[in-house]
Amino acid sequence: MESQSKESREKIIQKVLAGNARAVAQLITIVENDPGEALPYLRQLFRHAGNCFSIGITGAPGAGKSTLVDQLAQAYRKIGKKVGIIAIDPSSPFTGGAILGDRIRMQSHRLDPGIFIRSMATRGRIGGLTRATEDVLTVMDSAGFEIVFIETVGVGQGEVEVAKTADATIVLLVPGMGDDIQLMKAGIMEIGDLFVINKADYPGAEKLQAGLQALLSMNPRSDGWNPYIVRTVATEGNGIEECRESIDAFRDFLNKSGRRRIKSVQLQKNRLLELVTERITQTLLNNKEAEARIQELASDIETRKLDPFTAAEELLDMLCPDRSKNIIVE
Amino acid sequence: MESQSKESREKIIQKVLAGNARAVAQLITIVENDPGEALPYLRQLFRHAGNCFSIGITGAPGAGKSTLVDQLAQAYRKIGKKVGIIAIDPSSPFTGGAILGDRIRMQSHRLDPGIFIRSMATRGRIGGLTRATEDVLTVMDSAGFEIVFIETVGVGQGEVEVAKTADATIVLLVPGMGDDIQLMKAGIMEIGDLFVINKADYPGAEKLQAGLQALLSMNPRSDGWNPYIVRTVATEGNGIEECRESIDAFRDFLNKSGRRRIKSVQLQKNRLLELVTERITQTLLNNKEAEARIQELASDIETRKLDPFTAAEELLDMLCPDRSKNIIVE
Numbered sequence: 001m002e003s004q005s006k007e008s009r010e011k012i013i014q015k016v017l018a019g020n021a022r023a024v025a026q027l028i029t030i031v032e033n034d035p036g037e038a039l040p041y042l043r044q045l046f047r048h049a050g051n052c053f054s055i056g057i058t059g060a061p062g063a064g065k066s067t068l069v070d071q072l073a074q075a076y077r078k079i080g081k082k083v084g085i086i087a088i089d090p091s092s093p094f095t096g097g098a099i100l101g102d103r104i105r106m107q108s109h110r111l112d113p114g115i116f117i118r119s120m121a122t123r124g125r126i127g128g129l130t131r132a133t134e135d136v137l138t139v140m141d142s143a144g145f146e147i148v149f150i151e152t153v154g155v156g157q158g159e160v161e162v163a164k165t166a167d168a169t170i171v172l173l174v175p176g177m178g179d180d181i182q183l184m185k186a187g188i189m190e191i192g193d194l195f196v197i198n199k200a201d202y203p204g205a206e207k208l209q210a211g212l213q214a215l216l217s218m219n220p221r222s223d224g225w226n227p228y229i230v231r232t233v234a235t236e237g238n239g240i241e242e243c244r245e246s247i248d249a250f251r252d253f254l255n256k257s258g259r260r261r262i263k264s265v266q267l268q269k270n271r272l273l274e275l276v277t278e279r280i281t282q283t284l285l286n287n288k289e290a291e292a293r294i295q296e297l298a299s300d301i302e303t304r305k306l307d308p309f310t311a312a313e314e315l316l317d318m319l320c321p322d323r324s325k326n327i328i329v330e
Numbered sequence: 331m332e333s334q335s336k337e338s339r340e341k342i343i344q345k346v347l348a349g350n351a352r353a354v355a356q357l358i359t360i361v362e363n364d365p366g367e368a369l370p371y372l373r374q375l376f377r378h379a380g381n382c383f384s385i386g387i388t389g390a391p392g393a394g395k396s397t398l399v400d401q402l403a404q405a406y407r408k409i410g411k412k413v414g415i416i417a418i419d420p421s422s423p424f425t426g427g428a429i430l431g432d433r434i435r436m437q438s439h440r441l442d443p444g445i446f447i448r449s450m451a452t453r454g455r456i457g458g459l460t461r462a463t464e465d466v467l468t469v470m471d472s473a474g475f476e477i478v479f480i481e482t483v484g485v486g487q488g489e490v491e492v493a494k495t496a497d498a499t500i501v502l503l504v505p506g507m508g509d510d511i512q513l514m515k516a517g518i519m520e521i522g523d524l525f526v527i528n529k530a531d532y533p534g535a536e537k538l539q540a541g542l543q544a545l546l547s548m549n550p551r552s553d554g555w556n557p558y559i560v561r562t563v564a565t566e567g568n569g570i571e572e573c574r575e576s577i578d579a580f581r582d583f584l585n586k587s588g589r590r591r592i593k594s595v596q597l598q599k600n601r602l603l604e605l606v607t608e609r610i611t612q613t614l615l616n617n618k619e620a621e622a623r624i625q626e627l628a629s630d631i632e633t634r635k636l637d638p639f640t641a642a643e644e645l646l647d648m649l650c651p652d653r654s655k656n657i658i659v660e
Contacts, residue, residue, distance in 0.1 A: 039639060046637035261632060268638060274616065274640035276649075277607035284603065298599040302591060307376035309369060310600060312605035319606075320650030322644040 013044055019082070019144045021116055028118055032133045042135055049141035052084075053251055056150045056164065058191075059172030066200045066241075067234040068172060069106065069149045075244040076147045077114055084145035085117040086136055088152045088162055116145060130162050131274060137165075165267060167260065168193045168250050175204035189215060192227055193250050196243060200231035223259050248294070284319065293318070343374055347461070349412070349474045351446055358448055361465045368560070372465055379471035382414075383581055386480045386494065388521075389502030394528045397481045397564040398502060398573075406477045407444055415447040416466055418482045418492055445477060460492050461604055466493075495597060497579050497590065498523045501632035505534035518546060522557055523580050527571060530561035553589050555580065563616040613651065 015023035031038040055072075057065050066087070073083045118140075120132065121211055133150060140148050150166050171192035181327040197205055209229055216227055227244040232239030254260035286292045294315065345353035361368040385402075387395050392493045396417070450462060463480060470478050480496050501522035525542055528534055539559055539568045546557055558576040562569030584590035626646065630636040 043542040043637050043639050046639075049633050050634050201640075264632045265625070265628045268622055268631040271638050272624060272628060272631070272641055272645065273611050275638055276614070276645050277610055279642060279646055280607055280610055280650075281603050284606070294599055294602060298595045298602060301593045302601070304377050304380050307373050307600050308605055309373050309376075311602055312609060315602065315606050316609055320610075 002154055008301050009040060013041060016045065016139060017048055021113060024139060024143045026115060027139050031139065031160045032120065032132060035132075035135075038135065039183070042138055045142040046138055051144075052137070052141040052146050052148050053168070054137055054148045054150060054166040055247060056152070056162065056166030057172060058169065059198075060174070063172045063174045064234050065151050065172055068170075068198060068232065068240075069151050071232075071234050071237055072247075073115055073147075073239045075147065075240050077112065081146045082114045083116070083142055084140040084148035086133060086140075086148065087117065087119045088133065088150065106147065111225045116140065116143075118155050124211045130165055130270075131278065132297070133162055134165060134271060163190055167254065167263070168247060170194045170196055170247075172196050172198055173203045173208060174207045176197045189219070193225065194243075194246050195227055195229045196239075197229065197231045198234050199238065201233050205231060223255065225253055225259075226299075280319065283314070290315075290318070300323050333341055339370060346371075346375065346473050347378055350629045353441060354446060354469060354473045355448070357469050358466050361469065362450065362462060365462075368465065372468055375472040376387050376468055379468045381474075382467070382471040382478050383498070384467055384480060384496040385577060386482070386492065386496030386499045387502060389484050389528075393502045394479050394564050395502055398500075398526065398528060398562065398570075399481050401562075401564050402569045402577075403445055403477075404572055405481065405570050407442065411476045411651055412444045413446070414478035415445070416463060416470070416478065416480045417447065417449045418463065418480065429608075436602070446473075447503060448521055460495055461601075461608065464495060471510045494587055497584065497593070498522045498577060499620060500526055500577075502526050502528055502633060503538060504529045505532045505538045519549070523555065524573075524576050525557055525559045526569075527561045528557065528564050530569065531563050535561060539622040543579065543649065555583055555589075556586065610649070614645070620645075620648070 008127055012027060027038070027041055030041065042253055057069060059065050065248070069085055069087075073085060076083045118136065120136065137148055137150070150162065152162050169191050171189075171194075173195060175197065195216075197208055197212075199205075209231065212229055216229075221227070230243045230246050232243055234240065250309050251260075283296060297306065297311040297315065301308050301311055313321065342353050342357060346357055352358055357368070357371055360371065385467055387399060388556050389395050399417075403415060406413045440614065448466065467478060467480070480492060499521050501519075501524075504524060505527065515614055525546075527542075531533075538559065542559055546559075551557070559581065560573045560576050562573055565568070581590075584593070614624060627636065627641040627645065630637050631641055
């Protein structure tokens with residue numbers, strides 16, 4: 001990616017703010033490929049963002065996440081909202097990108113400029129992905145997308161982390177997949193603001209709902225929200241309206257209770273710490289002498305001449321010798 | 331956890347080095363609960379570690395990971411090796427710990443002091459888990475466990491990260507679970523040093539093996555290793571010996587080709603960077619003034635008065651004002 005002149009950068013920013021899909025796609029590509037290049041854009045767009053409500057969706061593979069998201073996107077379109085979808089796709093080392101391409105899904109929405117779909121490949125770096133997702137969200141947000149779905153593949157802890165960066169998190173379950181245990185497993189009970197039982201025409205939906213309800217009432221949330229449980233058959237569009245209304249109910253709760261602000265400040269705090277550590281790592285790896293010293297230290301650790309804890313302190317002393325003194329804020 | 335006196339610490343260290351299971355368990359608990367308290371132990375034990383070969387196992391839930399690991403553990407016991415098992419379990423917010431407790435699995439091995447099993451809960455923090463796993467490995471290693479299995483639940487990216495910290499990584503597949511696609515999905519093709527097709531008596535085992543073989547030969551590894559494919563029926567013990575021999579073949583390859591050292595230095599390098607960023611975060615959060623300033627900054631970001639990138643730089647300037655100048659190594 002060539003460095004953009006300030007003029008052409010300004011042009012792209014204006015187009016993004018005007019909601020131009022091509023410019024949005026172009027900028028997201030920059031965000032994915034060259035975080036340094038993306039920085040001046042993001043800095044400027046950030047001020048214009050803050051109007052969208054993001055919804056993370058997590059659930060076992062095959063639970064019907066994509067179908068549900070597509071249906072919910074349509075439901076929001078019906079009430080006039082502009083909708084973005086970020087599909088976090090696992091990356092194949094062979095294609096170097098996302099397999100479940102957005103191309104196929106785009107087909108059904110392509111005549112509607114009010115829906116923007118983007119796949120992002122994980123490339124094995126969850127930390128980086130959380131950061132990249134936040135940046136893509138900033139772009140979509142500033143481009144006027146009012147509802148953005150963040151759809152993750154799988155229920156691994158990393159995927160859960162990504163879903164947690166959203167304003168609301170939907171946990172998708174399916175009867176008969178041992179979901180009662182799955183629930184407990186991935187630690188996803190606590191992150192669900194809304195539980196959707198999809199394929200609710202399958203046997204076991206009642207039982208799953210009852211079990212879920214019992215678990216939820218045994219463990220009331222500290223913020224006072226009682227997560228809704230909604231049953232859907234996404235392939236037939238059943239329960240979609242109720243699902244959308246439940247999302248909106250949670251959004252109202254967040255706004256009225258003041259929780260949205262508290263949650264958002266917490267997310268920004270985490271983001272800030274991530275940015276700081278990311279910069280530290282970059283500073284170390286981009287400096288030839290530091291990089292060489294790290295290599296030496298790693299080599300000494302490997303031969304057990306040195307332990308990693310002592311080495312980390314040396315590196316830290318080198319980088320920020322007065323770190324404890326420096327952080328006195330007046 | 332009370333702070334241990336230097337004397338009692340020395341006692342625990344000696345017991346760990348002598349392979350005392352109770353002391354090993356005690357120290358791992360310290361590692362899990364209080365990283366600061368664990369530090370002096372780890373620093374000292376690190377010098378004595380470096381003799382074990384660690385094997386990460388990843389695969390879809392239900393593929394039979396635990397059964398395979400148990401069988402392989404027995405196979406290594408038969409040739410006189412001391413074996414450790416670290417089972418990375420998802421944590422339930424309700425029990426606060428691992429559900430698939432080690433207690434049940436311990437039953438079958440409990441008469442054998444040559445096997446040590448430990449579950450670790452993810453508690454939603456993958457980064458922290460990778461670090462904790464490395465520390466637990468150091469403890470087991472220094473206690474004389476020669477083979478340590480790291481068994482992860484699920485195939486999320488975070489789980490894959492944990493498996494990658496091992497010397498060898500086994501990817502477990504099952505016929506008829508759409509594994510051909512699963513393979514491509516989680517980006518696990520490139521991390522498998524050994525592929526095990528479990529439940530190989532199910533229909534589709536041949537086809538899966540052929541597909542896998544084709545994928546592997548289309549994409550030769552840069553290190554020159556051709557990953558083995560082994561078929562097992564773990565519940566009946568079929569293929570276990572071959573599986574163990576394949577692991578040993580890979581170990582021989584690593585040692586003879588010099589790849590083990592290269593890989594190990596790379597792992598230590600990553601670990602070093604993680605330790606540095608972890609310390610930076612701790613320094614920031616443990617300092618009252620810094621913590622208050624982060625809160626203020628996050629608040630300003632939330633109201634869009636400030637963008638997170640500018641805030642991160644302020645924080646960084648506060649912490650390490652001369653960071654670029656400081657890292658000149660002579």
